[in-house]
Amino acid sequence: DAGVIQSPRHEVTEMGQEVTLRCKPISGHNSLFWYRQTMMRGLELLIYFNNNVPIDDSGMPEDRFSAKMPNASFSTLKIQPSEPRDSAVYFCASTPPPGGSDNEQFFGPGTRLTVL
């Protein structure tokens, strides 16, 4: 299995530009999570989906952030317009349906975003 796939791995953009981060969860997983990691704030949950439906978006910082999951194999996190304080590593993670021994989250490699 290829694991969770994220693209791009690195993104450098200028303030005000739109940024789109992409995630392909592990096939068969039905929950998908977007996290942001910074030194100051640690690992923060932004939003998560279950069966393609957003369940909890209380961690989305503000209206500049939006996330979609049009199908079971693809999700996007968009920032528009981007600001320097959005610079962070963004992780996507997925989990299989409940019923297994552990409901561990499988993380992708992350996208390192730098907003100048």
Add this chain to the structure above:
Amino acid sequence: GQQVMQIPQYQHVQEGEDFTTYCNSSTTLSNIQWYKQRPGGHPVFLIQLVKSGEVKKQKRLTFQFGEAKKNSSLHITATQTTDVGTYFCAGGTSYGKLTFGQGTILTVHP
């Protein structure tokens, strides 16, 4: 909302010394998970604890879940340089959402 506190923030040890990180939740947890993140990498699942007072071992790593299901610890015996990284605890709910602690950064000096 649920808060998960983890201490210490940093721990520097000499190779061969033991290491412990502690995790405390503001609310009773359904389960607790532990993850390890190597420098420049992504969090990788280590273990999940579900039962009150549960203790699990993985080689040199011992994980405990408190009786009240509000605290947990990870103990590493005789650290090795390969143990370097950040260790996170994450409090789980019955519907899969995790709240991560701030992590403990472990440095091991050879």
